[in-house]
Amino acid sequence: MQRRSTLNSLGLQVSFERRAEIGTRFSISVTLGMLILAFLVSGLIFQLLGFSAPQIYRSFFTTLTSAIMLEEVFRRSTPIILAAIGLCYSYRMGFWNIGAEGQLYLGMIAATGVVILQKAGIGLGEELLLPAVAAASMLAGGVWSLIPALLRIKFGANEIITTLMLNYTAILLADYLIHGPWKDPAGYGFAQTVAFPASSKFMIPGVSEAITYLMIVGVITALTYLVFRFTVFGFESRVLGLNIFASRYAGVPTASTLLRGVFISGALAGLAGLIVVSGLIGRMRPGASPGYGYHAIIASMLGGLYPPAVFMSSILFGMLLTGGDLLQAGIQMPKSGVEIIMALIFLATIVAEFVKRYRIRVLRLGRGVVA
Amino acid sequence: MDRGAEKSGHSPSPSPKVEMRGIVKRFPGVLANDNVDFTIYEGEVHALLGENGAGKTTLMNILYGIYTPDSGTIRVRGVPVKLRSPRDAIKLGIGMVHQDFRLIEAHTVVENVFLNHRELGFVPNWRSLESRLEELASNYGWKLNPRARVGGLSPGEKQQVELLKLLVRGADILLLDEPTSVLTPIETRMLFKTMRRMVEDGKSVVLITHKLSEALSVSDRITVMRRGRVVLTRPTSEVTIEELSIAMVGTQIEGVVSRARGEQGEKEPILKISNLSVMGDSGVLAVRDVNLTVYRGEILCIAGVSGNGQVELVEAITGLRKPLRGKIILNGLDIAGASPRRLFELGLSYIPPEGKKWGIVPELSIYENVALRVIRRQPYSRLGMIKWESIIKTAQRVVTEFRVDASSVKARAGSLSGGNVQRLILGRELTTSNPLLLVAAYPTKGLDIAATEQVKRILLGLRDEKVGILMVSEDLDEVLELSDRIAVMYGGRIVGVIKRSEASAEVLGSMMSRGVPVSAAA
Known part of the structure; x- marks a missing residue:
């Protein structure tokens, strides 16, 4: 397979040849190399904007040096890991779900709803509050994600567009509830809902909040790894994502496999929403998520949809968010600074995929290979 | 088609607009154009006729500057040219309409x-x-x-x-690649009128097609390509439909040695198709009222120029396409509309066309591909949990018994050559089930000689084991070599079923090219 573009004016010709085999080690080195490149380029941009790049790099590494900072990194990584692991299910089936953010918001909304009912005396009781909010948030996120899946199955609607649009719908719905019917009457007029009681939080006695979360997401990551490695469902969803023709031939039940996988994606994003409102910020507020659902997209891609690697790359995003907060306080670097880095990481991921697949050669017309 | 009615009487003028000489184009593993000469005159419709994969489109892509030939010369209006891109071609007045718009x-x-x-x-x-x-x-x-x-x-x-x-x-040299494949009959007639009109204005048109009737009804000259070579170039008025069909599909029919089994005792039907109609992708009936029976221990070959409903028929039998109406009885059970997985369990194995596209997932390993059809069955999985050890064991058996040349069963299936992919598919289908019926669509297409022979041996061996085999092929030599009976498809219908011993160039040629059943031809 060969593609060509001609740079006639330079007398150069660039050709891309598909690689037959992509080795694991090669693949990892390309990704890491591109990641480093993304950091270097963002450093250059910051330097040009008048910030000190070494100082910025340093503060990202500071986040790993103290226990308190590390806990913050883990706390902020948690929703990203959950949503990103969830996205592995969608992406491995070839369902380009970019709706984790909206599914996360639905999780927040459902959990808040349960808490409000509980406070109004309609509920299952204090000791069942945690299972109730967990079930509600996962169900809400899951059902929300089924909408684009059904639209694709029934009408062939492009899920990239429908999931994206449903993000805005979810965020606006959350804003309406926060400013309107669900506004905390005792909140001094602030746009926020009631606080989540302690009984709605994940807590393992004797360990800190961050470690509790880390254990939960660790288990979910391991389970996901096992699902893809050892279950018929995991195998069939991979087949479905890789080759729609072969999966029809092999008799993979396309619609039900797709619905199940997408539901799991949404449910995990919904659970991420619960952790945000019950743990990270304690209640629902406008802009409760700084875009965890979008960070998760990049993290899952960067991790190559391989659960342990997705876990690691999500932690990197937790680091960036925490480091970004430090920089904002320390050197008044705007919040968007971190977003520049994230965007460059995303670009680096895409370029890395390309470099893995194609061998790039530059030919001088009429002569041999230049590089 | 109203042959000749729309044609202007004048013969093409002798000044060649395009002369391609000795064109060679090699792709990895294929010689797509093997020393091809092709000439286009002013004011002619030149039909470039041949089976899929004969090298027609490659040749025209070279003329349009999409490919550069490995060797050979091109002259346009007498001037030698080098076409580096379609832009160069358009500057010289050459334009191409691709199959996909x-x-x-x-x-x-x-x-x-x-x-x-x-x-x-x-x-x-x-x-x-x-x-x-x-x-x-x-x-x-x-x-x-x-x-x-x-x-x-x-x-x-x-x-x-x-x-x-x-x-x-x-543009005054127009290259049309299979232009009628998406058109209705009325639109086709319109297009042909347009083509005649264009040549009246002094333009030249090349019609790339695999349909004989089209070539005959609209062209002034016909060139037939087969396996990368030009086998015939002649004015349309001086060529018969039989000559063309033989040129297209094969050579000396009498030279092929049959490996058929000879007469059998009692015949036990394994597949009975009655009044089957199937819709094609474009919403036109692709299979029309087909009746067909396959017996155990025979190879029934469906011959015919491709695009006459063979693929749709096979897809309906194998559960990949819902039939519109009719019955498909496998071993006494009506299976019309059943899923491919259920059919596999009932003893229907399938070798799909384009193995790399339909039959395997190239990104997965060999053993994962072996698991593709049986993953839900014991001992390969239990309660939704996969047992990779037993799959790997089966995969190793497939690889050894069917001589899949791979470093290990953990190698990516996509790294295998075409022959190895085909042996892997065959091995999987035959090792993981005991088929009653094997449907094989173009099983040797794209394979080298050794791999082709291996696939043929496997099919013949199965036939000896009393498996019924329904095979689709566009290679007439292969059909004649393997088949016990031959069914010819034309325009979505089975126009005749003959015994191998009754097959002759005249009979097959007339059935394949005009859809004349054997009784009428004899």
């Missing part, structure tokens, strides 16, 4: 036609461009609204837009 659906007709045209300028004068377009269109009797969105046009109209794109750029 390359239009922007959201744009209007006029926007599509003048896209990147030098007359567009910075601020386009749409009104004048529109009127130019209308004038050109009316010249060919087309009713195209220049302001209509292309997305809303019929396939026939889209094709007119493609043609207009070439005409406004002054």
Whole structure:
């Protein structure tokens, strides 16, 4: 397979040849190399904007040096890991779900709803509050994600567009509830809902909040790894994502496999929403998520949809968010600074995929290979 | 088709517009064009006829500058040229319409036609461009609204837009790649009228097709290609349909040694198809009222020029396409509409066409591909949990017994050669089930000689084990070599089923090219 573009004016010709085999080690080195490149380029941009790049790099590494900072990194990584692991299910089936953010918001909304009912005396009781909010948030996120899946199955609607649009719908719905019917009457007029009681939080006695979360997401990551490695469902969803023709031939039940996988994606994003409102910020507020659902997209891609690697790359995003907060306080670097880095990481991921697949050669017309 | 009725009487003028000499083009593993000579004269419709994969499109892509030939020369109006890109070709007045349209659906007709045209300028004068377009269109009797969105046009109209794109750029050598494949019969007739009109204006048209009747009804000259070579070039008026069909599909029919089993005792039907009709992708009936029986221990070959409903028939039998009506009885059970997985469990194995596309997942390992069809069955999985050890064991058996040449069963299936992919598919289908019926679609296509022979041996071995085999092939030599009986498909119908011993060039040729059943031909 060969593609060509001609740079006639330079007398150069660039050709891309598909690689037959992509080795694991090669693949990892390309990704890491591109990641480093993304950091270097963002450093250059910051330097040009008048910030000190070494100082910025340093503060990202500071986040790993103290226990308190590390806990913050883990706390902020948690929703990203959950949503990103969830996205592995969608992406491995070839369902380009970019709706984790909206599914996360639905999780927040459902959990808040349960808490409000509980406070109004309609509920299952204090000791069942945690299972109730967990079930509600996962169900809400899951059902929300089924909408684009059904639209694709029934009408062939492009899920990239429908999931994206449903993000805005979810965020606006959350804003309406926060400013309107669900506004905390005792909140001094602030746009926020009631606080989540302690009984709605994940807590393992004797360990800190961050470690509790880390254990939960660790288990979910391991389970996901096992699902893809050892279950018929995991195998069939991979087949479905890789080759729609072969999966029809092999008799993979396309619609039900797709619905199940997408539901799991949404449910995990919904659970991420619960952790945000019950743990990270304690209640629902406008802009409760700084875009965890979008960070998760990049993290899952960067991790190559391989659960342990997705876990690691999500932690990197937790680091960036925490480091970004430090920089904002320390050197008044705007919040968007971190977003520049994230965007460059995303670009680096895409370029890395390309470099893995194609061998790039530059030919001088009429002569041999230049590089 | 009203042959000759639309043709102008004049013979092509002797000045060649295009002369291609000794064109060679090699792709990895295939010699797509093997020393091809091809000439286009002024004022002629030249049909380039051949089976899929004969090298027609490659040859025309070379003339259009998409591929550069490995060797050979091209002269346009007597001048030697080097075509590096379609832009070079268009400058010389050569234009090509591809099988799949390359239009922007959201744009209007006029926007599509003048896209990147030098007359567009910075601020386009749409009104004048529109009127130019209308004038050109009316010249060919087309009713195209220049302001209509292309997305809303019929396939026939889209094709007119493609043609207009070439005409406004002054193309007078038009290469049309399978232009009728998306058209209705009426649109086809319209297109042929247009083509005759174009050559009256002194243009030249190359019609790439695999349909004999089209070539005969509209062309002035016909060139037949087979396996990368030109086997025949002659004026249309001097060639018979039999000559063409034999040139297209095969050579000396009598030279092929049959490996058929000979007469059998009692016959036990394994597959009975009655009144089966199947819809094609374009919404036209692709299979029409087919009746067919396959017996145990025989190879029934479906022969015919490709595109006559073979693929749709096979897809309906194997559960990949829902039949419109009719019955498919496998071993006494009506299986019409059953899923591929259920059919596999009932003893129907299937070798799909284009193994790499349909039969395997190239990104997965060999053992994962072996698991593809049986993953839900014990001992390969239990309660949804996969037992990889037993799959790997089976995969190792497949690899050894069917001689799949791989470093290990953990190698990626995509790294295998075509022959190895085919042996892997066959091995999987035969090792993981005991088929009663094997449906094989183009099982040796694209394979080298050794791999082809291995596949043939496997099929013959199965036949000896009393498996019924339904095979589709466009290689007549292969059909004659393997089959016990031959069914010919034409226009979605089975036009006749003959015994191998009754097969002759005349009988097969007339059935394949005109759909004349054997009784009428004899």
